[in-house]
Amino acid sequence: MSLTRRQVSVAGLGAPLALALTGPAEASGRGRTLYIAGDSTAAQKYADAAPETGWGMALPFLLHRHLTVANHAVNGRSSKSFVDEGRLEVILSSIRPGDLLLVQFAHNDEKTADPSRHTEPWTTYQRYLRLYVDGARARGARPVLATAVERRRFDADGRAVPSHGEYPAAMRALAREERVPLLDVQALSLALWQELGAEKTKTYFNWTATEQDNTHFNPPGAIAVARLVARELLRTRVLAPRDVRRLDDRIPESWITWPESVA
Structure with a gap:
């Protein structure tokens, strides 16, 4: 059954997301849920956007079935606008003890010309990230911070160059201060x-x-970044070896699908 954009959006503002967002990793019984709060690099994409693919669409293929991925990431959101639109509160109304909240923002926090999204790395960005950390912990869930995946930028000498300024450093510092697991996706993706x-x-x-x-x-890129995320979840002991699968296996691009949407 195909879901419209509205149907999936409503799912993202209510109970844990349905099959279109969780893929084949739906839990046996309830299990645990890994919630993703993030932007377009992680978000679910639709048929009108194919082949654009968020890494959150590929992550379920790397996790065992007792872990459900509830992908609440939305195009164009920053750590601030996600909160201001009530999207964090939706997650916190559903999250349960033992669940995980994986948070990746920076791409849109960087947009200085847009006060509805812009944050400063060492002040407002960290303050908003603390809302995710504190909110998850208050509900017995575990927060996980992920530095923003890198853009494709190369200098004249062919060196991959970072694009996120001070945001990754600010998140790393906050993770140390709050003792939150950190997935350093920015550094790993830049190296890749x-x-x-x-x-x-x-x-x-x-x-x-x-x-x-x-x-x-596209699908290969989303799969590659999801693999970085899964390996970091394992490295940081957020997940155990029994929770992950296919870390070294080829994931067929045909496994990525895009639900139909209507305007």
Whole structure:
């Protein structure tokens, strides 16, 4: 059954998300739920956006079935606007003891011209992130911070260059201060883009005949970033070996699907 954009949006503002957002990792019984709060790099995409793919769409293929992925990430949101729109409160109304809240923001926090989204790394960004950390802990859930995945940027010498300014450092400092597990996706993705090089990375981002998108992923890119996330969840002992699967296996691109949507 196909879901409309409205139906999936309503799911994202209510109970834990349905199959369109959780993929094949729906729990046996309830199990635990891993909630994602984030932006377009992680979000569910729809048929009108294909082949654009959020890494949250690929993460369920790397987790065992007793873990449900509830992907609440939404295009264009920052740590601030996600809270101001009531989206964090929706998660906190559903999250339960033992669940996980994985938080990745920075891309839109960086937009200085938009006061509805902009935050400053060492002040308002950290203050908003604390709302996620404190909210999860108050409900017996475990917060997890993930530095923002890197854009595809290379200098004239072919070196992958960072694009997120002080935001990753501010998140790392907050994670240390609050003793929150940190997934350093920014550093790992930057290293991966460097390893792949300027040309090969085009096959991981949403480069099409009509678009050259250096921020959002296609299926191979989303799968690669989801693999970084899963490995970090294992490395930081947020998840145990029994919770993850296929870390070294090929994930077929055909497993990625995009629900139909209506305007």
